[in-house]
Amino acid sequence: MxxxxxxxxxxxxxxxxxxxxxxxxxxxxxxxxxxxxxxxxxxxxxxxxxxxxxxxxxxxxxxxxxxxxxxxxxxxxxxxxxxxxxxxxxxxxxxxxxxxxxxxxxxxxxxxxxxxxxxxxxxxxxxxxxxxxxxxxxxxxxxxxxxxxxxxxxxxxxxxxxxxxxxxxxxxxxxxxxxxxxxxxxxxxxxxxxxxxxxxxxxxxxxxxNPELARINDELISRHLARHAGLDVVARVRAVLEELLPQGEPTQEKVAERLHMSSRSLQRRLVDSGTGFRELLAETRRTLALAYLAEPGCSVSEVAYRLGFSDVSTFTRAFRRWTGQPPSRFGAPSRARQGRA
Missing domain, CATH: 3.90.1520.10 (H-NOX domain)
Incomplete structure (x- = not known):
């Protein structure tokens, strides 16, 4: 799928x-x-x-x-x-x-x-x-x-x-x-x-x-669909990143290939949507990191792997940039206590 x-x-x-x-x-x-x-x-x-x-x-x-x-x-x-x-x-x-x-x-x-x-x-x-x-x-x-x-x-x-x-x-x-x-x-x-x-x-x-109400909502839908065409590429990139991250840090070229477009076309569409590939990669990793670390029993090393980092120290440095604290002090209470030990 x-x-x-x-x-x-x-x-x-x-x-x-x-x-x-x-x-x-x-x-x-x-x-x-x-x-x-x-x-x-x-x-x-x-x-x-x-x-x-x-x-x-x-x-x-x-x-x-x-x-x-x-x-x-x-x-x-x-x-x-x-x-x-x-x-x-x-x-x-x-x-x-x-x-x-x-x-x-x-x-x-x-x-x-x-x-x-x-x-x-x-x-x-x-x-x-x-x-x-x-x-x-x-x-x-x-x-x-x-x-x-x-x-x-x-x-x-x-x-x-x-x-x-x-x-x-x-x-x-x-x-x-x-x-x-x-x-x-x-x-x-x-x-x-x-x-x-x-x-x-x-x-x-x-x-x-109610034909009048239907007409008003038809106009709203048309505007939403036009906007969705731009926002959709952002959601699709996030989704592909989630799929590829456990295999290592995805490249823009690899994501573009999954979306059946050229890397240049993907870059242009992301710019038009007000973002970029590196920004989306960092944002997706941060969101997933916070979710994974909140799960009891999920270790820092496992999170680092699931997010495509080459090692735990690289993940820890990135997490500090995102939150101002190490991952060992975030999330499940048992992990936070281990981090203070």
Missing amino acids: SQSATLLTSWALALHRTLELRGVQSHPLFVKAGLDPRLLGDANARYSMEGMTRLWRLAVESSGDPAIGLEMARQVSPTTFHAVGYRLNASSTLREAFERLVHAVALVSDALRPSFTRDGDCYHVILSATDGGPDLCEEETDAVAYLLVRFCRVAYGRELSPREVLLRRARPPELTPYEKLFRCKVTFEAEADVLIYERAPFEATLPGA
Whole structure:
């Protein structure tokens, strides 16, 4: 899986809430997955898809629930995705809403490229990954599929269910959660992840239709998409750096190769975004260092390795520049006590 794909941290915030409601402390899981939990409070921050996949695995392990993605979808509200959510809810029909979703979904995740087509008397919502990009993990696909089903019920009526749901995931050991929530035939180990709906409800005028509000949010989305085109390269570079750091300090040329562009083109796009490669490398290392050191049992030497430093002393000097103190005095209480010993 290419780690250059990213998604809004507000999506991960819904999983954080799900875990906390179940009595599972989620912040240690974020750290273990290589995700800085402090970014959950930043509405515009993004996580790597690779890190999010690791978090899903840890969430299943900690909760003991392989269908936790279905529960997580219940923690998503229209405000979770900012103007995208408001835009969908103000649409005149479900057909119009899904056409808008296809246009704007990159603001939420550039790993998801849904398509929306009509096939006879049905509409198909296809949850497909970017060409050549990462596939969503099973739990993430569950969450996206049920989130869209919930949206249709809220917008149209609680009685609305798909004709059929097709999922590529392996057949789960317990089918009850899927049957209870989707309320239709669910086919597992399918060729694609698809929601199939009857045509009539998708073309009916919705009770909450608000063309003026939809137009306003269309304009907001267009501006956000234009800005995202510039910011996206920064998020992608951070994600690739996270992937490459354990192999040693990445070069600009290596990162550019992973992003399928020349080193000069990458440099120009980063300058246009107000930053540079060395600045992003240092910033990414600092953010990850603070997250890793907060994890109990993670040694300074292990952090140095995971951040691509040639030795501990080089990492220590860099950490002093970032924070004014050595890494042995930061983070987990046991490590701080060892540093004072």
